[in-house]
Amino acid sequence: MNDVHFTPTVHFVKRFGYTQGVSKVKRRERERAEFREEVLAAARRIVLEEGFDALTMRKIADAIEYAPGTIYLYFESRDAIAFELCRAGFESFLAALLPAMSFADPQLRLLELGRRYIRFGLENPETYRLIFMEEPKYASEAFHEEADAADSPGKQALALLVSTFAELRERGRLAIDAEPTAIAEMIWATMHGIVSLKLTYDRYPQTSPDDLLEVFTNVLVRGLIKP
Amino acid sequence: MNDVHFTPTVHFVKRFGYTQGVSKVKRRERERAEFREEVLAAARRIVLEEGFDALTMRKIADAIEYAPGTIYLYFESRDAIAFELCRAGFESFLAALLPAMSFADPQLRLLELGRRYIRFGLENPETYRLIFMEEPKYASEAFHEEADAADSPGKQALALLVSTFAELRERGRLAIDAEPTAIAEMIWATMHGIVSLKLTYDRYPQTSPDDLLEVFTNVLVRGLIKP
DNA sequence: GTCTATAAATCGATAGAC
DNA sequence: GTCTATCGATTTATAGAC
Numbered sequence: 001m002n003d004v005h006f007t008p009t010v011h012f013v014k015r016f017g018y019t020q021g022v023s024k025v026k027r028r029e030r031e032r033a034e035f036r037e038e039v040l041a042a043a044r045r046i047v048l049e050e051g052f053d054a055l056t057m058r059k060i061a062d063a064i065e066y067a068p069g070t071i072y073l074y075f076e077s078r079d080a081i082a083f084e085l086c087r088a089g090f091e092s093f094l095a096a097l098l099p100a101m102s103f104a105d106p107q108l109r110l111l112e113l114g115r116r117y118i119r120f121g122l123e124n125p126e127t128y129r130l131i132f133m134e135e136p137k138y139a140s141e142a143f144h145e146e147a148d149a150a151d152s153p154g155k156q157a158l159a160l161l162v163s164t165f166a167e168l169r170e171r172g173r174l175a176i177d178a179e180p181t182a183i184a185e186m187i188w189a190t191m192h193g194i195v196s197l198k199l200t201y202d203r204y205p206q207t208s209p210d211d212l213l214e215v216f217t218n219v220l221v222r223g224l225i226k227p
Numbered sequence: 228m229n230d231v232h233f234t235p236t237v238h239f240v241k242r243f244g245y246t247q248g249v250s251k252v253k254r255r256e257r258e259r260a261e262f263r264e265e266v267l268a269a270a271r272r273i274v275l276e277e278g279f280d281a282l283t284m285r286k287i288a289d290a291i292e293y294a295p296g297t298i299y300l301y302f303e304s305r306d307a308i309a310f311e312l313c314r315a316g317f318e319s320f321l322a323a324l325l326p327a328m329s330f331a332d333p334q335l336r337l338l339e340l341g342r343r344y345i346r347f348g349l350e351n352p353e354t355y356r357l358i359f360m361e362e363p364k365y366a367s368e369a370f371h372e373e374a375d376a377a378d379s380p381g382k383q384a385l386a387l388l389v390s391t392f393a394e395l396r397e398r399g400r401l402a403i404d405a406e407p408t409a410i411a412e413m414i415w416a417t418m419h420g421i422v423s424l425k426l427t428y429d430r431y432p433q434t435s436p437d438d439l440l441e442v443f444t445n446v447l448v449r450g451l452i453k454p
Numbered sequence: 455g456t457c458t459a460t461a462a463a464t465c466g467a468t469a470g471a472c
Numbered sequence: 473g474t475c476t477a478t479c480g481a482t483t484t485a486t487a488g489a490c
Contacts, residue, residue, distance in 0.1 A: 136427045176445050185432035186442045193420030205412035215413045223450020
């Protein structure tokens with residue numbers, strides 16, 4: 001993603017010269033970032049209230065009280081905005097899970113990861129929809145993107161689960177013989193199922209997400225983990 | 228849903244009179260049903276190949292080689308077509324699960340239900356997306372609709388799972404103390420998670436749906452069901 | 455009953471005035 | 473840097489000829 005809008009160096013150097021210092025350049029960059037953030041915040045609000053398909057440049061422009069064309073000076077296209085939303089979405093998803101890693105005991109950590117996963121999904125339905133349920137076009141790109149050295153936030157989040165099961169297996173506490181990756185992805189699937197069903201149907205499942213998680217963890221502790 | 232197109236009685240009685248018998252009326256009705264089915268088949272194909280958002284009256288008209296306006300003589304709107312697709316989708320979903328009920332043993336029946344659920348989702352991705360993953364607008368309506376006396380096909384499908392767990396509990400074969408409904412909906416969530424993740428991300432989860440199901444059933448048999 | 459033609463709305467994106 | 477104005481494409485749905 002080479003967004004030319006992020007490197008206006010030539011223009012500013014020509015106009016102000018470097019003898020003037022970089023303060024004005026920095027101010028411009030800051031204002032630019034602020035405008036972009038304003039656009040993204042409005043976009044998130046629209047997706048939350050009206051769904052992803054309702055995310056149009058005109059609606060964003062109305063929300064931030066600018067003309068539609070102005071947004072194109074800060075974002076290449078509507079797709080670029082959607083991609084940025086997904087990117088930020090995976091990052092806040094990872095941030096929501098991370099505190100669970102402070103639990104030293106892998107079983108307690110696992111339960112906390114599940115609780116945090118579900119809470120994130122229910123409290124941020126617009127973000128959850130965007131990264132896990134909508135048109136995979138943008139989300140898949142953001143999930144699979146290879147950052148410079150590290151994995152994408154989405155992959156890192158999954159890695160939290162995998163490492164927890166690897167640890168349980170190392171300690172000989174797994175009751176069945178299965179790959180940590182397979183177990184982790186099965187858990188992921190269940191968490192995703194609980195959240196996405198709740199977000200799609202308001203009245204079904206009749207059981208609350210918390211109770212569904214409790215039944216699942218009861219089964220999990222009995223059937224997968226040795227004490 | 229009072230679709231005036233379904234009750235053209237007055238028109239036909241005026242035109243043909245009842246002395247002429249009902250054969251022509253029946254032929255008209257049959258042709259009408261055939262046209263509607265042709266529209267729905269084309270709509271299914273479009274949803275399969277290009278996604279639900281690409282379902283437009285023009286595309287349907289092109290596919291069946293009629294003018295766009297003609298479709299409005301048979302369907303009230305695009306929404307009515309989407310609703311009909313969901314309705315038929317729930318019915319074929321139920322039909323795909325039903326054969327599992329021939330297993331007398333509830334545990335074997337449960338495993339077969341899981342296999343059939345996942346197979347249906349993977350083999351009918353367009354229908355699955357439509358009834359369980361897309362805009363809940365039409366699906367929710369079709370799921371919650373109260374047919375004359377019986378439940379909707381969607382509710383009936385869920386009832387297959389619930390009754391299986393009720394049977395297991397009656398026989399004293401449940402290892403944990405939980406409502407059959409809660410257990411059934413937890414299983415539903417997991418099945419839905421496995422299928423929908425696979426349909427949304429092509430490369431993640433890395434574990435195949437079959438292997439995910441196997442891990443899950445291993446945990447389930449160990450942690451939930453007494454032998 | 456089907457067609458052509460089109461209305462009315464809305465979309466993404468761009469051009470040019472200021 | 474922001475605006476107005478608009479292009480060109482797309483949509484649902486309708487009107488009227490045949």
